[in-house]
Amino acid sequence: MPELLIVAHGQPSDPDPAEAALARFAARVQNETSDLTIRSATLAAPGRLEAAVAALPEKAAIYPLFMAKGWFVTSALPARLNGRAIPVLDPLGVDPDLPDLTADHLRTVIADRNQSPAETPIVLAAHGSGRSRNPARVANDFALALSGKLGAPALRVGFVEEQPSIEEAAQGLDTTAICLPFFALLGGHTIDDVPRALDAAGFTGLRMPVLGELPPVPALIARRGEACFHTAT
Template sequence: MTETRSALIVSHGQPSEPDPAERDLARFGTSVARALPGWHVGTATLAKPGALDAALAVAGPAPVVYPMFMTEGWFTGENLRNRLGNAPGARVLRPLGVSPDLPGLAADLIDDQIARAGWNPGETRLFLAAHGSGRSPNSARDTRAFAAALARHIALAEISVGFVEEPPYLADAATGIGERSLCLPFFAAAGGHVTDDIPEALDKADFSGLRLAPLGLAPAVPDLVARAIASDR
């Protein structure tokens, strides 16, 4: 009999209102599970009290843990490993945002949006709206690394980056980009930064380009995550 392997997808969630993010992640996990026959795929947000422990109780002592985060840092490192204390055999993969497959996926998404708009990639500017951090350089480092990798996949007029929590701030970075532009939130889910902070900043900047859904919600992301989990040895 083939033993069922376990995977656990973990995200930050929304501390102020944890249940909607928990449900959204569960739906995402269902999509990943469709591409992983023979696997148990659980989900948990760190923001919902007890969610991770409950998911670990089902997943067992040695799940493959996939962090639905866009950058590496304290949450995907020390904090997550400490909270996985009940699963001593857990193997934590690198987070979504640093996946080597993500820039190509994003390039395909952007190219499709540009074609739908009837634009030319070489005349189109991309604005990456990201989280950033006032305490650690990791978030900006990984965001800029993604932007550089993306530029190797698609030749745009410009790729610029702005942050919620550090300079260059969103509104400043988005000002004057022009009409033939796209804003792509470099976020794993549609939390408060995506639904509130980014639109507010774009309005302040008089941004007139296209506003895309966060990258983590791209239709091809569940398959990307499934491949990463399946390739773990």
């Protein structure tokens, strides 16, 4: 059976919890497919990625659980494949179906709050970068697409590592607002930095799980893996 290895960044200072969280996520993806075996490894856990790559069969692919197609996906990850020519799929954050899936889920969340998209301010809390414009571009492109799918006013985008900050983006909003963290997995930024920024802004709206944890995402990843092998054959 073909294997799909899901790779995330992980937490260098404390790799084991992030490794376990990714394994739990991979199990959710496994529940969505009977055509693939799903594995997982983080870049941060010493030797974990190399061991996982060595165990992959000839028919295998890698799914990068990242929000942008940046240095980690295009350089750091391929450099650690031990010379194996394993296909690396596009990361979650640039998947063309992601805005539609997110919009569908948000419509349900908004309806459950007895609101409409037009009256629901949305803050997209993203990572950003002080070194590359690419992460911010991906987040802003996603926000624009999501706004169009929802038929809602322009979304506010705030960043952990650049301006405008999440605190700035979340200011002046009431309880009708929603904050969606544009991250693949729960980690240091989403546990500490994003809540701290929202608290500083006096944000009283709904704080959603990170985008990668939304219910439709595991099935999306399973479909991408299956399509990769179907195309190859």
